[in-house]
Amino acid sequence: MSDIFRFAAVFLALAAGLIFLVLGAAAAATVLIAARVEARYPPASNEVAVTGGMLTYLDDGPRQGAQGTVVLLHGASANAYDPMEGVGRRLAAAGFRVVSFDRPGYGNSDRLADGEAATPAFQARAIGEAIDRLGLGPAILMGHSWSGALALRMALDRPEQAAGLVLLAPVAMPFPPTALPWWAGLALKPSVTWLLTRTVAVPLGMYYLPGIAKSVFRPEPPVEDYVEKSRALLILRPGAALANIQDLAGLPAALAEQAPRYGSLRVPTVIVSGVGDPVVVTEKQAEPLSRAVPEARLVTLPGAGHMITYTAPEAIVRETESLLARMPGRS
Numbered sequence: 001m002s003d004i005f006r007f008a009a010v011f012l013a014l015a016a017g018l019i020f021l022v023l024g025a026a027a028a029a030t031v032l033i034a035a036r037v038e039a040r041y042p043p044a045s046n047e048v049a050v051t052g053g054m055l056t057y058l059d060d061g062p063r064q065g066a067q068g069t070v071v072l073l074h075g076a077s078a079n080a081y082d083p084m085e086g087v088g089r090r091l092a093a094a095g096f097r098v099v100s101f102d103r104p105g106y107g108n109s110d111r112l113a114d115g116e117a118a119t120p121a122f123q124a125r126a127i128g129e130a131i132d133r134l135g136l137g138p139a140i141l142m143g144h145s146w147s148g149a150l151a152l153r154m155a156l157d158r159p160e161q162a163a164g165l166v167l168l169a170p171v172a173m174p175f176p177p178t179a180l181p182w183w184a185g186l187a188l189k190p191s192v193t194w195l196l197t198r199t200v201a202v203p204l205g206m207y208y209l210p211g212i213a214k215s216v217f218r219p220e221p222p223v224e225d226y227v228e229k230s231r232a233l234l235i236l237r238p239g240a241a242l243a244n245i246q247d248l249a250g251l252p253a254a255l256a257e258q259a260p261r262y263g264s265l266r267v268p269t270v271i272v273s274g275v276g277d278p279v280v281v282t283e284k285q286a287e288p289l290s291r292a293v294p295e296a297r298l299v300t301l302p303g304a305g306h307m308i309t310y311t312a313p314e315a316i317v318r319e320t321e322s323l324l325a326r327m328p329g330r331s
Contacts, residue, residue: 038237040233041231041233041234045058045059046058046059047108048130048133048134049133050112050126050129050130050133051112051125051126051129052110052112052113052126053109053110053111053112054109054110055101055102055104055109055110055126055127055130056080056101056102056107056108056109057080057099057100057101057102057130058080058081058084058088058098058099058100059097059098059099059100060084060088060089060092060097060098061091061092061093061095061096061097061098062092062095062097063097065095066095066096066097067094067095067096067321067324068096068097068139068140068163068324069096069097069098069099069136069137069139069140069163070088070091070096070097070098070099070139070140070142070166070320071099071100071101071127071131071136071139071140071141071142072084072087072088072098072099072100072101072142072144073101073103073127073141073142073143073144073147073150073151074100074101074102074103074106074144074147075144075145075146075147076145076146076244076247076248077232077235077244078106078144078230078232078235079102079106079107079230079231079234079235079240080100080101080102080106080107081100081107081229081230081231082144082230082231082232082309083100083142083144083309084098084100085229085230086229086230086307086309086310086313087142087168087309087310087313087316087317088100090313090314090316090317091316091317091320094317094321096140096320099134099136099139101127101130103123103127103147103150104117104122104123104126104243105117105239105240105242105243105244105246105247106234106235106240106243106244107231107234107240111239111243112126115246115250117243117246118243118246118247118249118250119250119254120149120150120152120153120251120254120258121153121157121254121257121258123150123153124150124153124154124156124157124158125157127150127154128154128157128158128161131161132161137160137161137162137163138160138161138162138163139161139162139163140162140163140164140165140166140320140323141154141155141161141162141164141165141166142165142166142167142168142316142320143165143166143167143168143170144168144169144170144309145168145169145170145171145279145280145306146171146247146248146251147170148167148168148169148170148171148172148285148289149170149171149172149251149254149255149258151165151166151167151170152165152167152170152172152258152262152265152293153258155265155267156258156261156262156264156265159265159266159267162267163267163268163327164267164268164269164270164323164324164326164327165265165267165268165269165270165293166269166270166272166316166319166320166323167269167270167271167272167286167289168272168273168308168309168316169272169273169274169277169279169280169285169286169306169308170271170273170280170285170286170289171251171255171280171285172255172259172262172285172289173255173259173284173285173288173289173292174252174255174256174259175252175255175284176252210227213226213227213232215278216279216305216306216307217305217306217307217310217311218276218278218305218306219276219278219303219305220274220276220303220304220305220307220311222307223307223310223311226307226310259292262289262292262293263292263293263294265293265294265295266294266295267295268295268323268326268327269293269295269296269297270296270297270298270299270319270320270322270323271286271289271290271293271296271297271298271299272299272300272301272308272312272315272316272319273285273286273298273299273300273301273304273308274300274301274303274304274305274306274308274311274312275300275301275302275303275304276302276303276304276305277304277305277306278305278306279305279306280306282300286298286300295326299315299319301315
C-alpha cells in the first residue's frame with residue numbers, strides 16, 4: 001500500500017510541475033503577444049477624461065454642416081476601429097460626424113472600475129460623460145451586438161443625449177446565463193479569471209481568432225482584411241480579455257434589470273438585423289425588441305449575418321438617413 005501512496009505522490013508532483021511549466025510558458029507567451037500587438041497598433045488618436053480615467057475615440061466626418069452626429073458603440077471582443085472601419089467611414093462620407101469610442105477596458109480606454117465597469121449602466125454613464133465633455137449630444141447612438149444594450153441604456157438614463165437609436169444585430173432582451181459560453185462564468189471568480197487571462201486565454205485566443213473572425217460573418221463570406229482593419233488583435237491583451245469576459249458574464253443580469261423599461265423610450269429607433277445571424281438570432285432578440293420599444297422600426301436583411309457593419313453598410317447609412325426625418329424638428 002505504501003508503494004501505491006508513493007506512486008500517487010510522485011504522479012501528483014509531476015502533474016503539478018507540468019501544470020506550472022505550461023502556465024509559465026503561457027504567461028511568457030501572453031506578455032510577448034500583448035507587447036507585439038500594442039507595438040503594431042498605436043492608440044486611437046483622441047482621448048477624453050472621464051471619472052476614473054480616460055476614454056479613447058476616433059473622430060471622422062465634417063464638424064460643420066454635418067447631417068448629424070453618430071456615436072458608434074462596438075460589440076464584444078472589439079474596439080473603436082471595428083465599427084468605424086465598417087460602417088463608420090461610410091457614414092462620414094455621407095456627411096455625418098462619426099465618433100467611435102473604445103468602451104471601458106477595450107482598445108486603449110481605461111477600464112475605470114475593474115469588474116464594476118462590466119454593465120451597460122456603468123458604461124452608459126462613462127460614455128455619456130464623454131459625450132457631454134466633447135459637446136456631441138444629442139447624437140444618434142449606434143450600437144452593435146453587445147452595445148445594443150448599451151445604446152438602449154444610454155437612451156433610458158440620459159434621454160436628452162439620444163437624438164435617435166440605430167441598433168445593429170443588438171443583444172437587448174433577457175436570456176438565461178446558460179446561453180453564454182461556459183467560460184464566461186469564470187468572470188464570477190475574479191482570481192481564476194485573472195490567472196487565465198494572463199496565461200492560457202491569450203495564446204488560445206491567438207490560435208482561434210482567425211477562425212472566429214470568419215465564423216461571425218456566416219452565412220456571408222468574411223471580409224478578407226477584417227482582422228487587420230478592425231484591429232481585432234487588440235483583444236489579445238490581458239486587460240482587454242478580462243474586460244470582455246466580465247462584460248459577457250454580467251450581461252444576462254443587466255438585461256433582466258433594464259429590459260422592463262424599454263416601453264418608456266420615446267426616441268426614434270431603427271433595428272437592423274441579419275435574417276441569417278447565427279450569433280444574435282433575430283427571432284430571439286431584434287424581433288421582440290422591436291415590439292418592446294414604442295418608436296422602433298425593424299429592418300431585416302435576407303441572407304445577412306452578424307457583421308452587417310461590414311457586409312451591409314449602405315443599408316445602415318440609408319436607414320440612418322431615414323431616421324433623421326423622424327427626429328423632432330427635422331421634418
